[in-house]
Amino acid sequence: MPMYKTIRPYLFKFDPENMHTVAEKLLMLAQAMPLVLENMVNRFCFFDERLRQNILGLNFYNPTGLAAGFDKNATMIKGLSSLGFGFIEIGTITPKPQDGNPKPRIFRFVEENSIQNAMGFNNDGAKVISRRFARIYPFILPLGVNIGKNKITEQEKVLFDYKKLVSSFRGLGDYFTINLSSPNTPNLRDLQNEEFVKVLMQELRKQTDKPIFLKISPDMSIDYMLDVCECAINNGANGIIATNTTIDYSLLKNAKDFGGISGEALKKKSREIFQILSENLFGKTILISVGGINDGDEAYERIKLGASLVQVYSGMIFEGPSIIKDINQIILNRLEEDGFKSISEAIGKGLR
Numbered sequence: 001m002p003m004y005k006t007i008r009p010y011l012f013k014f015d016p017e018n019m020h021t022v023a024e025k026l027l028m029l030a031q032a033m034p035l036v037l038e039n040m041v042n043r044f045c046f047f048d049e050r051l052r053q054n055i056l057g058l059n060f061y062n063p064t065g066l067a068a069g070f071d072k073n074a075t076m077i078k079g080l081s082s083l084g085f086g087f088i089e090i091g092t093i094t095p096k097p098q099d100g101n102p103k104p105r106i107f108r109f110v111e112e113n114s115i116q117n118a119m120g121f122n123n124d125g126a127k128v129i130s131r132r133f134a135r136i137y138p139f140i141l142p143l144g145v146n147i148g149k150n151k152i153t154e155q156e157k158v159l160f161d162y163k164k165l166v167s168s169f170r171g172l173g174d175y176f177t178i179n180l181s182s183p184n185t186p187n188l189r190d191l192q193n194e195e196f197v198k199v200l201m202q203e204l205r206k207q208t209d210k211p212i213f214l215k216i217s218p219d220m221s222i223d224y225m226l227d228v229c230e231c232a233i234n235n236g237a238n239g240i241i242a243t244n245t246t247i248d249y250s251l252l253k254n255a256k257d258f259g260g261i262s263g264e265a266l267k268k269k270s271r272e273i274f275q276i277l278s279e280n281l282f283g284k285t286i287l288i289s290v291g292g293i294n295d296g297d298e299a300y301e302r303i304k305l306g307a308s309l310v311q312v313y314s315g316m317i318f319e320g321p322s323i324i325k326d327i328n329q330i331i332l333n334r335l336e337e338d339g340f341k342s343i344s345e346a347i348g349k350g351l352r
C-alpha cells in the first residue's frame, strides 16, 4: 500500500503500544459505521474460490489469518475481518484479568522489519472477554481463542487455568489454541513437556469437541519439539501452530535481552522449524505456519511446505493493512503458475 509506506515514518515516531491503542480505537470506530466497513471490505478483501478450504469442518475463504496478540481482548473482530483476513485468533486470554509486564514492552526494529515484545499476557480476563465475544459469535470467519495461564498461577495449578478457560468459552469460538510458548510468562515454556501436554490434551478433549491447536516455541531442540508435538496429537490435539516468538537474541542486531522476537528476524528460523515439523507430521495433523511471513511468496512457500493456513502479525505492522490482500493475490498467482486448481492441491507439494 503506497499510502501506508508514505505515512509510516510518522506513525513510527510514536511509541508502538500507543500506536496499537490508536489502531484499536480506529477499528472500533469503523465497526460502528457500516459504510466505512463496506469501503474497507471493497478495498482490502480478496475473494477467489481457489483459495477456499474446509478444514476440520470450518470454512476458510482464504488461508491468511491474524496471529494471536493483536486482538487480545476481542474488541476489533469486525474491523479486522474487513481487512481481508481468512480467520482471526483472539487472545492470549488468561482466566483472571492481568496488566502484563511494565512498559515499555514493545520495540520496533524498523531496518530489520522486526519487533521485540515482552507484553506478558495483558488482557481483560476470560469473564469479560467471553461476554464481549458472545455478542459477535458465531461470526462470518472462523475465530480462534488463544488461551494461557495467569502469571500468578502456581505450576501445580496450571491445568486448572486451562480447563477454566475452555469452560469459560463453552459454545464460543471455532477453535482453541493452547499457548505454552510465550517467553514473557515465567515458566510457561517449561510446560512444553510430554508429561504435562499429555494430561492437558486429554483433559481438554473431554471438555470440548472444538479443534484444539498447540502453539509451540521455536526455541526447543528438534527431537524434543517433535516428541512434544506428537504427544499433543496422540492425546487429542488437532494440529500445531508453529511458531511463537524466539528468545534467540543473536538473530537481531541490538536486541534487548528480554522478550520475544518476531518479524523478518524470525523468518528463517520459523520456516526451518516448520519444515522439519512438516516432514515428520504432514498428513497426520493440521499444520499452521506463523513467524516472519511478510509477503505472498513466503506464505506460498509455507503452504508448499505443508501449511494448511498461515498467520501474520509483524508483517502487518511494517507493510500495512493491504498485506493480507497482497499475500492472497500472490498465492493465487503462484497457484496458477504451478498449475494447481486450488490451494488444497498445493499444500505439502514442496516437501521432499
Ligand SMILES: Cc1cc2nc3c(=O)[nH]c(=O)nc-3n(C[C@H](O)[C@H](O)[C@H](O)COP(=O)(O)O)c2cc1C
Binding pocket: 067, 068, 069, 070, 072, 091, 092, 106, 115, 117, 119, 121, 146, 179, 182, 215, 243, 244, 245, 261, 262, 263, 264, 266, 290, 291, 292, 293, 311, 312, 313, 314, 315
Ligand atoms: C506485540 C506482540 C504480541 C503478541 N502476543 C501474543 C499472544 O498474546 N499470544 C500468542 O500466542 N502470540 C503472541 N504473539 C506472537 C504472534 O502471534 C506470532 O506467533 C509471532 O509474532 C510470529 O509471527 P510474526 O513474525 O508474523 O509476527 C505476539 C506478537 C507480538 C509482536
